Amino acid sequence: MTRRPYVAGNWKMNLDRASAVALARAVREHVGAQAPYDCALFAPAVYVAAVAEVLAGSPVKVGVQNVHDMASGAYTGEISVAMAKDVGAASALVGHSERRALFGEADAFLAKKAKAVLDGGLELVFCVGETLAEREAGRTEAVVETQLRLGLGALPRTDWTRVAIAYEPVWAIGTGRNATPAQAGEVHTFLRALVGKMVDAATAEALRIQYGGSVSAANAAELLAVPGIDGALVGGASLKIESLRAILDAARR
Numbered sequence: 001m002t003r004r005p006y007v008a009g010n011w012k013m014n015l016d017r018a019s020a021v022a023l024a025r026a027v028r029e030h031v032g033a034q035a036p037y038d039c040a041l042f043a044p045a046v047y048v049a050a051v052a053e054v055l056a057g058s059p060v061k062v063g064v065q066n067v068h069d070m071a072s073g074a075y076t077g078e079i080s081v082a083m084a085k086d087v088g089a090a091s092a093l094v095g096h097s098e099r100r101a102l103f104g105e106a107d108a109f110l111a112k113k114a115k116a117v118l119d120g121g122l123e124l125v126f127c128v129g130e131t132l133a134e135r136e137a138g139r140t141e142a143v144v145e146t147q148l149r150l151g152l153g154a155l156p157r158t159d160w161t162r163v164a165i166a167y168e169p170v171w172a173i174g175t176g177r178n179a180t181p182a183q184a185g186e187v188h189t190f191l192r193a194l195v196g197k198m199v200d201a202a203t204a205e206a207l208r209i210q211y212g213g214s215v216s217a218a219n220a221a222e223l224l225a226v227p228g229i230d231g232a233l234v235g236g237a238s239l240k241i242e243s244l245r246a247i248l249d250a251a252r253r
């Protein structure tokens with residue numbers, strides 16, 4: 001099966017309104033009306049509406065980097081899935097290692113968020129990945145298996161059509177040290193087989209698994225050439241149109 005490549009930019013806590021709008025406009029222009037890949041931009045929540053306006057009518061989607069699992073209530077500072085959708089978000093990131101490590105988001109909470117995202121009608125990019133210590137201890141597969149089983153193990157099979165997984169080794173995020181195509185490819189193969197066991201073979205075959213961790217204009221083509229690497233979740237290099245364009249072009253295959 002050929003899976004449609006999926007490239008997403010995670011802007012994190014960067015840009016201001018004007019630069020987010022300008023970058024979205026440039027991405028829209030580059031992608032055009034039709035492209036042989038999917039593209040989403042995960043903007044800071046306060047800029048989602050402005051970015052959605054720029055992207056209206058374009059195949060490029062806007063997403064949120066975080067949501068709360070509850071629908072409403074006394075959760076100061078949080079936003080619900082319905083709120084994100086209301087301002088134009090089509091997708092949400094859950095399980096990013098920065099949320100796990102810096103904000104203490106544990107597997108059980110991430111499972112609730114993933115369910116809320118899908119129940120609320122958004123698409124989901126669910127991130128998993130090991131730390132350097134875990135890799136060096138030979139625990140990569142055990143770690144990503146636990147993250148995936150605890151995060152998405154309870155999803156009904158039908159929800160999986162709106163799920164992408166991002167394999168993001170923590171040691172590769174923002175460090176300039178990407179996983180080699182072989183290292184990433186091995187984990188993608190493992191994750192796909194795992195989804196085959198958790199759900200079924202057809203779901204595993206159709207699932208898009210992005211690689212994330214220092215993807216750049218220079219390394220995107222070799223990473224995306226690996227069978228089983230179906231796209232990229234891009235942090236730093238998604239903040240500049242020149243590098244993002246090159247990564248999108250590498251997804252034309």
Ligand code: PEP
Pocket residue numbers: 010012168172173174175176212213214215233234235236237
């Ligand atoms: C990310 O934020 O998900 C990421 C992969 O960042 P970077 O591309 O900067 O490593």
